[in-house]
Amino acid sequence: MTARTVPARPDQDDARLRPVPWRRMAGVTWRQHRIALAGVAVLLGALAVYLWIAGTSLHHAYDAAVACHPASSAACQGLDNTVSGMDNFLSNGYLLQVLPVLIGAFVGAPVLARELETGTFRYAWTQGFGRPRWAVAKLVLLAVVVTAAAGAFGALLTWYYQPFLSDNQFLGLPKTTPFSSGMFDLRGVGFPAWTMAAFAIGVLAGMLIRRVVPAIATTLVVYVGLAFAAAGFLREHYLAPLVTSGLYSNVPSNAWIVSTWWTRDGRVAFGGYPPASVLNQFCPPTSAGKGGGPSEGWGPCLVQHGFTQWTSYQPTSRFWPFQWIEGGWLLALSVLLIAATIWLVHRRAA
Amino acid sequence: MNVVEASALGKRYGRTWALRECTLAIPAGRVAALVGPNGAGKTTLLNLAVGLSAPSAGTVTVLGGRRVGSPAALDGIAFVAQDTPLYKNLPVADMLSITRSLNRRFDQPYARARLDELGIPPRRKAGKLSGGQQAQLALTLALARRPRLLVLDEPVAMLDPVARHDFMATVLAAASSDGVSVLLSSHVLAELERVASYLVLLARGQVRLAGEVGDLLSTHGHASLEELAMACLRETQTSEVTR
Numbered sequence: 001m002t003a004r005t006v007p008a009r010p011d012q013d014d015a016r017l018r019p020v021p022w023r024r025m026a027g028v029t030w031r032q033h034r035i036a037l038a039g040v041a042v043l044l045g046a047l048a049v050y051l052w053i054a055g056t057s058l059h060h061a062y063d064a065a066v067a068c069h070p071a072s073s074a075a076c077q078g079l080d081n082t083v084s085g086m087d088n089f090l091s092n093g094y095l096l097q098v099l100p101v102l103i104g105a106f107v108g109a110p111v112l113a114r115e116l117e118t119g120t121f122r123y124a125w126t127q128g129f130g131r132p133r134w135a136v137a138k139l140v141l142l143a144v145v146v147t148a149a150a151g152a153f154g155a156l157l158t159w160y161y162q163p164f165l166s167d168n169q170f171l172g173l174p175k176t177t178p179f180s181s182g183m184f185d186l187r188g189v190g191f192p193a194w195t196m197a198a199f200a201i202g203v204l205a206g207m208l209i210r211r212v213v214p215a216i217a218t219t220l221v222v223y224v225g226l227a228f229a230a231a232g233f234l235r236e237h238y239l240a241p242l243v244t245s246g247l248y249s250n251v252p253s254n255a256w257i258v259s260t261w262w263t264r265d266g267r268v269a270f271g272g273y274p275p276a277s278v279l280n281q282f283c284p285p286t287s288a289g290k291g292g293g294p295s296e297g298w299g300p301c302l303v304q305h306g307f308t309q310w311t312s313y314q315p316t317s318r319f320w321p322f323q324w325i326e327g328g329w330l331l332a333l334s335v336l337l338i339a340a341t342i343w344l345v346h347r348r349a350a
Numbered sequence: 351m352n353v354v355e356a357s358a359l360g361k362r363y364g365r366t367w368a369l370r371e372c373t374l375a376i377p378a379g380r381v382a383a384l385v386g387p388n389g390a391g392k393t394t395l396l397n398l399a400v401g402l403s404a405p406s407a408g409t410v411t412v413l414g415g416r417r418v419g420s421p422a423a424l425d426g427i428a429f430v431a432q433d434t435p436l437y438k439n440l441p442v443a444d445m446l447s448i449t450r451s452l453n454r455r456f457d458q459p460y461a462r463a464r465l466d467e468l469g470i471p472p473r474r475k476a477g478k479l480s481g482g483q484q485a486q487l488a489l490t491l492a493l494a495r496r497p498r499l500l501v502l503d504e505p506v507a508m509l510d511p512v513a514r515h516d517f518m519a520t521v522l523a524a525a526s527s528d529g530v531s532v533l534l535s536s537h538v539l540a541e542l543e544r545v546a547s548y549l550v551l552l553a554r555g556q557v558r559l560a561g562e563v564g565d566l567l568s569t570h571g572h573a574s575l576e577e578l579a580m581a582c583l584r585e586t587q588t589s590e591v592t593r
Contacts, residue, residue, distance in 0.1 A: 017421050017454075024451040031444050032437065118438070122431035123488075126400050127452035128424050128495070134452075347404075 020129045025137035033142065036107045040146065044099075044153045055160040058086050062163040083163070094182050096157065100150065100191065101223040104198020107146055109215040111138065112345070113206030125345075135345040139203055139338050147196040154191030161187060165254070178319045179256035181231040188320070189327035197330045198223050200337035207341045207348075230326070238325040241312040247299050256314040264307045274298060282307075351378045351414040353499045353531045354399050360407035361394050368394040369555045372408070376533060376548060378498075380562075381525050383542040384535040385579055386552035392535040393432060395552065396503050399533070400429040413498055425454055428492035432503040434485045438477025442487060445476055449491045461494040464520075482513030489517065493524050500524065502534035506541055518545055539576040551579055553586045 030037075061083045068076035112135075115121040125131040165178050177183070184190055201222050206215040241258045244250040251257065261271040270278060283301035299309070314322070352375040359372040369391040376382045384392050397403045398410050401419035416423045436445055442465065450456035465472065468486050470479060479487060485505060492500055502521070506514040522545055524530045536542055542549075549566060551559035559566065559582050563575060572578040 017425065019421055020452065020454055028448050028451050031440065031448055035439075119431065119433065119435040120437055121435075122402060122429070123435050124452075125402060126424070126427070126429040126431075127449065128421075128454050129452040130421065130424055131401070131419070 019133070022133070022137055025129070025134070025141060029138050029141050033107070033111070036110070037145065040103055040107060040149060043102075044149060047096075047099075048153060048156055051156055051160050054086070055156075058083070058160070058163060061086060096186055097182060097227075099153075100185075100195040100198045101220055101227075103146055103150065103195050104200075104202045104223060105216045105219040107142065108199035108202020109206045109219045110212045111142065111203050111206060112341070113210055113212045113215040116207075116210040117212055132342060132346040135342045139341060143196055143199055143334065143338060146199050147192045150195035151189075151192035154186065154188065157191060158187045177254050177256045178316055179235070179314060179322070184235070184319075184322070184326075185227070185231075188323040190323060193327040193330035193334075194227070196334045197226070197337075200334035200341075201226075204337045204341045204344075207344050235322065235326065236314065238322050239314070239318060241314050243310060243312045245308050245310050247303065247309055251311050251313050252315055254316045256316075258312045258314060260309060260311045262302065262307045262309050264305075269307060274302065278302075352376060353378050353380075353382075353414075354410065354412055354533060355415070356395075356398075356408065356410045358408035359395075359398065359405055359410050361391075361398060361403065362406040367406075367555050369398070369552075370407075372555075372557050374550060374557055374560045376531075376550065378414075378531045379529060380548040381522070381532040381534070381545050382548035382550060383546035383575075384533060384550045384552065385539060385542065386535075386537065386558075387583065388537055389554075390552040391555040392537075392552055393503055394555075396429075396501055396533070396535055400427055400501055402429075426498040427501060428495045428497035428499070429501045430485075430488045430492050430503065430505060433508065434488035434505070436476040436484060436488060439475060441473050441475055442470055442479070443472040445487065445491060446472070446494075449494070453495050455496050457494045457496055461490050464490045464494075480513075482509050482516070485509055485513065485517055486520065489520055493520070493530070496528075497530060499531045499533065502532070504535055504537070506536065506538065514541060521545070539579055543575050546575065549575065549579075551582055553583055558582055558586055 061079065065076065065079040065083050068079050070076065112121075115124055124134060127134075129137075161183060165183065178187065185194055198219065202215070202219040205218040205222065206212070209215040209218060236256070236258045259271065262269045262274065279298055282305045283298045303309070354374070354376045356372050356374050359369060360367060361369045372391075372395065384395065386392055394403070398405055399412060399418065401423065410418055412418055412423050413426045416426075437448070440448070446458070446461055446465075450458060462472075465487070468483065468490075470483050470487060476484065476487060485508075489502075489505070500521070505521075506517055509517060518541060521532060521534070525532050525545075534542075547563055549559065549561065549563050550557060559578075561569075566578060567573070567575070570578055570581070572581060
């Protein structure tokens with residue numbers, strides 16, 4: 001008996017077989033995610049209309065107040081009050097900071113988690129398009145769309161916040177450095193970069209956890225942790241801070257004060273505010289007048305006793321370098337997370 | 351040509367082997383039935399054949415020696431998974447258009463005509479269809495891809511008798527008129543009596559019996575597929591108890 005088996009050869013038509021075109025995934029992605037994308041469009045659109053209306057009147061009032069002469073006149077004071085009266089709930093930016101993570105959690109997390117939770121991955125991954133290509137097309141497309149939408153919204157935010165960051169502090173607007181956590185995340189490239197990072201965290205969480213609701217919750221937690229770490233620890237180290245001595249005199253307004261400390265006889269005496277023991281020794285409240293701030297109370301007193309105050313700060317001129325540094329590492333992180341997700345899709349055993 | 355060819359194929363989940371030492375060659379042009387009790391490794395074998403999972407040991411090729419998951423393999427094999435997963439919140443028409451976009455071939459007129467026959471409205475969401483209609487929709491999507499091999503995992507387990515009959519009739523029509531090879535798994539033997547021309551019997555992760563139904567029946571002297579399978583499974587159990 002001669003046993004003949006078909007030799008295991010790659011078929012000739014394998015090489016000629018053209019893959020399904022990438023562009024077909026655009027329609028597929030839209031059909032599957034149009035509700036989530038429409039949600040993003042409605043949310044950002046409604047906020048954009050509000051920002052546009054509020055921002056237009058804010059800019060008008062601001063321009064009028066700046067153009068007013070003489071500044072001390074009663075009429076000009078009235079215009080100033082109008083501007084400071086427009087300091088509404090958006091002004092400090094904290095509320096809008098939740099937007100990137102909302103988009104990331106509700107668009108990103110379900111992309112793979114829903115397929116895995118409902119079992120439809122067994123449909124999607126056995127179609128002719130191919131599993132890794134399916135993941136690449138879908139994730140890249142959604143990441144680009146979400147980031148572009150956030151970029152457009154971020155441009156509007158940048159415009160809206162301009163008056164709050166001007167040097168015209170006499171207008172009574174809250175004194176704000178552009179590095180403050182509300183302002184920095186929302187302006188320039190910060191907003192789209194954080195949105196993209198939130199999306200990338202969401203898709204990876206969805207792939208690892210495989211269930212929609214826990215994946216959304218995990219995305220929120222991880223994002224908040226990352227945002228706090230960036231604002232609290234990372235951002236101040238993007239570039240070495242400038243250092244100056246003297247009682248704030250050389251620190252430009254609007255600069256980001258990283259830290260202050262005092263030296264005496266070339267040695268560091270203490271950081272930040274003076275401890276009670278030092279004050280009692282050199283400048284007890286009775287001899288130091290009112291106490292209060294360093295400029296009027298114990299500050300000049302300590303200087304008289306040979307102390308020097310040092311301040312490290314980030315000048316406002318570094319706003320854009322810092323924006324690009326933050327945008328850069330967030331982009332790198334997003335690419336890494338999405339690539340890891342695609343690798344997991346490719347490797348996952350059913 | 352063999353539509354599925356496995357050599358010492360094995361799949362392990364943690365410490366348990368869901369499938370071991372599986373060697374078989376299923377020829378083209380058959381309706382091949384993959385039979386065995388629950389947990390025998392049927393789904394594991396099918397997932398390996400369609401590329402949803404990767405083997406822990408051995409090799410498996412499809413459609414005459416093609417690598418599982420290669421473009422030609424993906425192109426030529428249509429798979430309907432257990433419980434026929436569909437995007438439940440999408441209308442039937444969207445399922446059609448998505449499947450069309452994801453494949454090189456899609457016979458839209460066939461799919462439309464088939465859904466018309468079945469009385470499935472294109473605007474209805476897939477999740478609102480009855481179980482039988484969902485199964486038929488999944489099967490229609492698979493057949494409209496004009497595959498060379500149709501793989502079905504427990505396709506009729508959740509269906510009522512009428513829906514089962516209709517579903518199997520569609521499968522048989524595709525097999526006989528279009529020459530589609532079919533590999534389907536089931537633990538309900540009665541369904542397979544009429545349709546299967548090739549049998550693979552799995553138990554506890556191992557192939558117990560494989561061959562043309564006619565040959566197997568005459569060799570082992572049984573009157574029906576059910577009798578043959580039962581006898582073989584009993585034998586397996588007894589031998590494992592005595593061991």
